[in-house]
Amino acid sequence: MLAFSALSVLFLYGLIRLQTHLLLSLGVPEMEAHQAWNTAVSFTTNTNWQSYSGESAMGHLVQMAGLAVQNFVSAAVGIAVVAALIRGFTRHRTDRVGNFWVDLTRISLRLLLPLSIVLALVLAASGMVQNLHGFHQVTTLTGGTQSIPGGPVASQEVVKLLGTNGGGFYNANSAHPFENPTGFTNWLEVFLLLVIPFALPRTFGRMVGDHRQGYAVVAVMGLFWAASTALVTFFEHQHAGSALQAAGAALEGKEQRFGVAASSLFAASTTLTSTGAVNSFHDSFTPFGGGLTVFDMMLGEIAPGGTGSGLYGMLVLAVVAVFVAGLMVGRTPEYLGKKLGGREMKFASLYILTTPVLVLIGTGAAIALPGERAGMLNSGPHGFSEVLYAFTSASNNNGSAFAGITVNTTWYDTALGLAMVLGRFLPMVFVLALAGSLARQQPVPVSAGTLPTHRPLFVGLLSSVVLIVVGLTYFPALALGPIAEGLH
Amino acid sequence: MPTFLRTHLTALRMLLAMTVLLGLAYPLLVTGISQLAFPARANGSIAEYDGRPVGSTLLGQGFDLPQTDPSAPHRPDPKWFQPRPSAGGYDPTASGASNLGPNSADLLRSVEERRAAVAAFDGVDPASVPPDALTASGSGLDPHISVAYAREQAGRVARERGLPVEELNRLIEQHTDRRSLGLLGQDGVNVLQLNLAVARLK
Numbered sequence: 001m002l003a004f005s006a007l008s009v010l011f012l013y014g015l016i017r018l019q020t021h022l023l024l025s026l027g028v029p030e031m032e033a034h035q036a037w038n039t040a041v042s043f044t045t046n047t048n049w050q051s052y053s054g055e056s057a058m059g060h061l062v063q064m065a066g067l068a069v070q071n072f073v074s075a076a077v078g079i080a081v082v083a084a085l086i087r088g089f090t091r092h093r094t095d096r097v098g099n100f101w102v103d104l105t106r107i108s109l110r111l112l113l114p115l116s117i118v119l120a121l122v123l124a125a126s127g128m129v130q131n132l133h134g135f136h137q138v139t140t141l142t143g144g145t146q147s148i149p150g151g152p153v154a155s156q157e158v159v160k161l162l163g164t165n166g167g168g169f170y171n172a173n174s175a176h177p178f179e180n181p182t183g184f185t186n187w188l189e190v191f192l193l194l195v196i197p198f199a200l201p202r203t204f205g206r207m208v209g210d211h212r213q214g215y216a217v218v219a220v221m222g223l224f225w226a227a228s229t230a231l232v233t234f235f236e237h238q239h240a241g242s243a244l245q246a247a248g249a250a251l252e253g254k255e256q257r258f259g260v261a262a263s264s265l266f267a268a269s270t271t272l273t274s275t276g277a278v279n280s281f282h283d284s285f286t287p288f289g290g291g292l293t294v295f296d297m298m299l300g301e302i303a304p305g306g307t308g309s310g311l312y313g314m315l316v317l318a319v320v321a322v323f324v325a326g327l328m329v330g331r332t333p334e335y336l337g338k339k340l341g342g343r344e345m346k347f348a349s350l351y352i353l354t355t356p357v358l359v360l361i362g363t364g365a366a367i368a369l370p371g372e373r374a375g376m377l378n379s380g381p382h383g384f385s386e387v388l389y390a391f392t393s394a395s396n397n398n399g400s401a402f403a404g405i406t407v408n409t410t411w412y413d414t415a416l417g418l419a420m421v422l423g424r425f426l427p428m429v430f431v432l433a434l435a436g437s438l439a440r441q442q443p444v445p446v447s448a449g450t451l452p453t454h455r456p457l458f459v460g461l462l463s464s465v466v467l468i469v470v471g472l473t474y475f476p477a478l479a480l481g482p483i484a485e486g487l488h
Numbered sequence: 489m490p491t492f493l494r495t496h497l498t499a500l501r502m503l504l505a506m507t508v509l510l511g512l513a514y515p516l517l518v519t520g521i522s523q524l525a526f527p528a529r530a531n532g533s534i535a536e537y538d539g540r541p542v543g544s545t546l547l548g549q550g551f552d553l554p555q556t557d558p559s560a561p562h563r564p565d566p567k568w569f570q571p572r573p574s575a576g577g578y579d580p581t582a583s584g585a586s587n588l589g590p591n592s593a594d595l596l597r598s599v600e601e602r603r604a605a606v607a608a609f610d611g612v613d614p615a616s617v618p619p620d621a622l623t624a625s626g627s628g629l630d631p632h633i634s635v636a637y638a639r640e641q642a643g644r645v646a647r648e649r650g651l652p653v654e655e656l657n658r659l660i661e662q663h664t665d666r667r668s669l670g671l672l673g674q675d676g677v678n679v680l681q682l683n684l685a686v687a688r689l690k
Contacts, residue, residue, distance in 0.1 A: 069503075069511040101502060108506060113514065120518045121525075127546055130522040130530040135581065138534075138541040141683060142565055146549050148532050149580050155518040172583035175626030177546040178532065182665070183673020241590025246599045249619035253585040256572065256620055256632035257665065259674030263626075280626045281585035284595075382589035404587035485591060 042417070043067050045424035046074035046306055048160070048167030048276055048399035049416060060132055060151055067167060068156045072116075075163025075196075076107035078308025081428050082200065085312050086207045088435030089336045092443050097435045116158045119192065124154035126188075127181035153178055161192035164306040166276030166399045174266070174279040175255055186262055186279060193275045197221070197304035200311045208336055212454035217314055219459045220466070224303035225272055228296050233264040235289035240486065244286060253281030264289070271296035274306030276399030283378070283386065283402040290402065291482025294389050297396045298474045299466060300355060306397060312431045314462075318453070319348045319434075321465040325451050334450060337443040347434040354426045355395045356473045358419045362391035363477065365415070372411055377404030385481035390416060395423035535680055537687060543680055548631045550578045551683060564609065567648045569633070569641050569686070571679045572620050573602060576628035586624045599623070610644045632676025635664055651689065659685045 042049040048071075080103035087097040124130040133150030140146055153169045157179055160167060174180040174189055198218060205214020237260055239250035254263045263280035270277050271293040282293050296303075302313035323340055326333025333340045366372040366387045376383035389402040394416040401407070407416065452458065522530035532544045543549045551568035562577070564570050571578070575586040588595035602622045607614035618636040642656040663682040667673045 064511050064515045068515065069507050072510045073503075073506055101498065104502065108510065113510065117514065117518060121521060124518065124522040124530050125526050127529050127533055129532045130519050131532075132519060133531070138543055140549050140551075141537060141542050141687060142551050142568065143554055144550060144552065146543055146547070146578070147581050148534070148544050148547065150532065152515040152519055154522065154530075155515040170583050170627075172585070172627035172629070175585070176583050177544075177548075177627060177629055177631055181533075181546050182668050183671075184668035187668070187672040239590075243588070243592055243595035243599055244590045246596055246603075247619045247622040249623075250590070251619045252588065252590075252595060252623040253626045254623075255626050255630050256634060256676040257630075257673050262673050278626070281587055283587040283589060284585065286590050290590075377587055378589040378592055380591075382591060385589075402587070404589070485589075 042399065042420055043070040043074065043165070043167060045397050045420045046078060046163070046165060046274065046309070047394060047397040047420045047424070048165045049394055049401070049420065050167055050171075050399070063156060063169060064152055068159060071156070071159045071163050071165040071167070072108050072112050073104065075112060075159075075165065075307040076104050078306055078312075079107045079111075079196075079200070080104050080308070081431055082204075082308040082312040082315075083207075085315060085431050085435040085438075086204055088438035089338055090208055091439045092441065094439050095436065097432075097439050112159060112162060115162060116155070119162070119188070120155045120158040123157055123185060123188065126185045128154040128157060128185065129178045130154040149178065151178075157189075158192065160277060161189050161275060162196060162307075164193055164197065164273045164275040164310075166193075166270065166274075166278075168277060174277045175253075175281070177255075180279055183257055183262065186258055186266065189277070189279070190266055190269050193273050193277065194225075194269055194304065196307045197273050197310040200304075200308065201314075204311060204315075210454065213336065216454045216459050216462075217311070217318065218304075219456075220462045221302070221304040221310070221314065223459070223463060224299065224466070225268070228272060228292060228303075229265055229268040232268045232285075232289050232292050233261055235286045235292065236260045236264045238286065240286045240288065250284075250286055250289070253284035255280065267293050268296060270400060271398060272299070272301070272303050272305070274301035274309060274396060274398045276393060276401075278400050282389070282400060283404045287382075287482050287486030290385065290389075291478060291486060293400075294385065294392055294482060295470075295474075295478065297389075297392045297398045297400075298359070298470050298478075300352075300470070301396045301398060302466065309397065309427075313351075313427075316348050316351045316431065316434070317466055317469070318462055319344065320352065320469070321458070321462045322451060322453065323348075324465060325461060329449075331449055334444050335453060337446065338438045338441050339444055343437050344434055347430045347437065351427050351430040351434075352469060354430070355423050358395035358423050359388075359391045359474075360477060362395065362415055362419050363388050366391070366412075369411070372409075375406040375409065375412065377406070381481050381485040385485065388477055388481050391419055394419040397424050535684060537684055542684070545678060545681055546631055547580055547629045548572070548574065548578055548625075549680060550574075551679075566609065566644055568683050569638060569645060569677075569679050570609075572630050572633055572637075573598075573622070573624045574628040574630070575624045578629060580629060583627050583629055585626045585628065610640050612640055612643075616640070631678055631680060632665065633679055635660065635675055635677055638664075638677040638682065645686065649686070651686075655689070656686070659689075 084097040131150045135147040170176040201214040201218040205211040236250045244250045266279040300313050304310045322333045322335040376386050386402040386405040533546050534541045535545045548571045552562045553565045576582045599622045603614050606617050606621050620634045621637045638660045646653040664677050
């Protein structure tokens with residue numbers, strides 16, 4: 001039961017890899033093996049890192065039947081895993097935490113599909129394209145030519161955001177006018193990518209029979225989201241950096257119809273939710289603004305995080321927070337009526353250690369190898385930030401990029417692919433192991449010594465644990481990149 | 489059958505079912521409804537002039553003088569309103585941004601060169617050139633410019649075409665896309681629609 005989910009998903013990406021080779025249309029060139037591996041992994045792990053460019057590398061059939069399907073099911077897998085974890089808290093003395101197939105089908109067909117159909121039509125009505133055409137050439141007013149692209153964009157766009165996937169139909173992602181035509185669609189896209197991660201804590205509260213537990217979790221998520229959005233917006237309006245100062249505003253890589261404010265909101269939301277769609281290009285953000293987007297991902301995609309993965313990440317940290325509080329007063333820690341012993345803490349610690357190990361070793365290796373270092377577009381601390389961003393994004397399954405870096409090389413495709421697989425499935429295995437371990441226990445009755453986990457005190461405690469864990473792990477790396485550049 | 493194998497067969501069946509439902513039925517359904525209900529928008533909001541398509545109102549395009557030598561740099565045509573700089577030369581087959589960092593020396597040089605070029609082209613003070621005229625957009629296909637940049641160009645277009653500036657300012661006003669619901673996003677002037685309106689004046 002525990003390794004079940006991981007096994008089946010491993011199987012799925014094998015199939016997608018084959019599909020990428022088999023089904024091509026629109027005459028796009030065949031994708032090389034390392035890039036196909038990277039893409040298949042990327043979409044299966046809900047990362048949607050893209051080392052290819054959508055309009056020139058993907059036919060419509062692969063986009064629909066290959067990539068969009070994974071947009072649905074990878075999101076559903078995340079929710080299924082968190083459902084198993086919650087059942088671990090609510091069930092007693094059992095080795096069953098739910099049927100993965102039942103969860104997967106219900107989430108895909110009863111939650112994601114109906115929402116997608118309705119909202120895809122809203123988006124298409126707002127100007128997003130939805131057809132099966134290839135490029136069609138027009139002659140412009142001055143006698144030049146332009147190739148207008150087509151594609152089933154609206155149907156894919158909605159689930160790209162709803163499932164916090166983030167893989168764009170076109171290279172420019174949500175900055176492309178066909179993927180995000182107006183200020184209204186931009187707002188709708190931000191709403192879509194936030195809605196499921198922010199709604200799941202209520203599901204959690206309902207399942208454990210106490211809504212206040214869910215509100216405490218959502219309060220921590222909301223706190224980080226609001227703070228991060230405000231700070232990114234502030235730094236972008238300051239437009240620090242010699243080139244941005246010369247231009248008079250941080251508009252490089254941003255669209256006129258969104259401007260600085262809507263771009264900052266999107267940037268903070270997409271990096272905090274593991275979506276990784278972008279409506280502006282983070283590589284050209286101010287040092288601290290761009291640095292914050294990296295920091296957002298380093299939080300481990302928990303505030304509010306990806307669909308499902310955000311909540312299970314936060315619950316693991318809640319377990320750690322309860323444990324820390326227990327150590328302070330010298331009492332056996334318990335959360336939601338379950339004792340947190342050595343076994344549970346081992347799984348929680350392994351969960352927390354996985355991504356930092358991947359990020360820091362990956363970044364270190366890329367910087368140490370001369371060929372890989374040459375892939376950076378910018379030099380100095382900003383170039384380091386590009387590499388750090390790439391590995392942070394892949395390991396945390398975000399999928400956005402400081403896109404200057406050249407990542408379609410055998411080394412980067414393979415290394416980032418590995419980071420995505422391990423960063424997705426190792427934590428999932430630990431979460432499922434934790435769920436199984438919790439489900440086997442007897443519940444402990446609440447006593448006067450139990451730490452209440454629905455009060456502001458716990459919200460503060462959990463927020464501090466999040467900050468300390470991330471801060472202590474990543475501060476040296478951040479200091480070499482964005483902080484060095486920002487203080488320069 | 490061993491459990492290991494049975495699990496994988498279930499996974500395969502599940503994937504096939506999901507592919508048919510979510511990968512084919514769903515996008516085709518949405519395509520069908522969109523094509524029936526709002527075909528113009530679902531097909532890319534194509535703009536026409538003299539009965540022939542000239543581009544999409546959602547995609548920016550260049551307004552350059554005809555090229556005699558294809559390798560020469562593009563020269564903007566002074567008779568038209570000009571869009572923002574584009575990292576991809578307004579080519580929809582290669583959308584994207586410059587990805588240059590905030591302290592990049594290359595970006596700094598581009599900004600300074602653009603400021604000098606735009607000021608000379610429009611005949612204005614270099615200090616007054618608005619930031620959107622100096623920076624490349626995220627998509628490389630930004631259909632909009634700021635109202636300030638449109639007004640700056642109105643003087644030049646009026647001179648070149650022998651039209652009154654007030655007339656052009658009225659058209660700019662008409663083709664400004666306001667922020668959605670008065671709140672979301674930012675005002676911008678749609679360059680293709682503005683240029684089409686200018687072309688239709690005579």
